[in-house]
Ligand SMILES: *[C@@H]1O[C@H](CO)[C@@H](O)[C@H](O)[C@H]1NC(C)=O
């Protein structure tokens with residue numbers, strides 16, 4: 001509680017208006033960009049709001065959500081790192097205190113982004129990247145004050161796969177002079193870089209954490225082996241279907257483990273597949289709907305769309321999310337390890353960060369693809385021993401380990417699942433500051 005006298009003093013000095021206007025209308029901007037004919041992409045920028053530095057002295061962070069079909073403007077913003085939480089209360093660990101944050105609803109059809117017709121959906125990560133380049137070109141030519149500010153891309157899950165591809169396109173575009181931007185690095189959080197390495201390690205990970213018995217380990221292993229064969233034969237749509245079946249096997253033998261955090265299980269959210277259910281519909285139920293909870297949808301399609309004022313009448317936040325996923329299904333299981341290689345060789349700063357309790361993108365799977373990198377710095381990186389980081393709110397308690405060598409870094413975030421900022425907000429904020437060279 002603020003004592004009355006302080007409040008009136010603050011009112012007199014005009015300071016209080018800052019905290020009370022929710023959201024801070026003068027510190028935000030948003031718009032649509034038509035990235036292809038009939039394909040409209042939505043972005044929402046929060047200017048950094050720090051006591052000690054103006055926004056021009058702080059970095060710009062773009063946040064990309066997973067799915068594909070998950071919305072950064074909704075989930076990332078109100079459930080993870082934005083200035084307000086889902087109840088529109090200030091978030092203590094908001095990233096806006098240390099960076100300007102740009103949420104983009106991508107691919108087209110995600111969140112408030114939309115397409116006028118079925119041709120507008122992207123079907124591969126190359127289109128996702130070229131669409132984003134159109135958006136970034138618009139953004140940096142409209143917001144010229146951001147051209148020289150260090151620009152970082154942070155991502156989660158499938159967002160990491162998109163972030164890798166976008167980063168490569170962006171660094172080429174900057175070299176060719178077609179985008180003016182001070183690109184400073186990319187951070188890949190619990191990222192779908194090598195889908196097969198994730199699937200192949202589910203069994204061992206669950207077995208060592210007492211979530212599978214020997215029979216379960218064998219069953220999950222055989223299901224995963226089928227995914228492997230499909231990927232090796234480059235049958236990627238089939239691989240996506242078999243990935244879905246492997247998840248069903250995992251759910252059966254673990255009594256419905258939560259793929260996003262093995263230590264939390266919500267009985268209401270357990271997915272039960274039904275015989276003959278279309279696998280795309282099943283995967284949308286498993287991985288798209290949790291990003292569109294009823295309360296988040298009500299917020300986005302209620303007060304938020306009203307505040308934004310530019311959302312077309314027939315566009316619903318999340319209305320095309322499942323179509324986004326189904327159009328990308330044939331590309332979903334393709335790895336992008338080589339894209340990360342190219343980024344590292346090009347000298348782009350790349351960080352991988354992963355939550356200890358994440359199953360869908362477990363840390364051992366990440367270790368496996370990192371060891372496949374052809375980047376010349378890898379032996380040097382491997383030789384280093386990691387360093388512990390204290391949990392910012394519990395000094396003396398390890399919150400993470402990290403290792404950095406040349407332009408590559410890895411953060412192991414403890415007690416976090418797939419959505420690291422939701423699970424470990426203070427640690428996530430601290431890591432963001434370290435990656436953006438503020439700590
Ligand atoms: C919205 O309405 C316009 C005009 O009728 C139409 O062209 C467009 O396809 C609709 N968009 C969506 C997302 O339904």
Ligand SMILES: *[C@@H]1O[C@H](CO)[C@@H](O)[C@H](O)[C@H]1NC(C)=O
Pocket residue numbers: 183184185349404406407
């Ligand atoms: C990459 O990170 C290193 C620190 O690890 C830093 O010195 C360098 O300036 C960064 N590069 C860019 C382009 O920001």
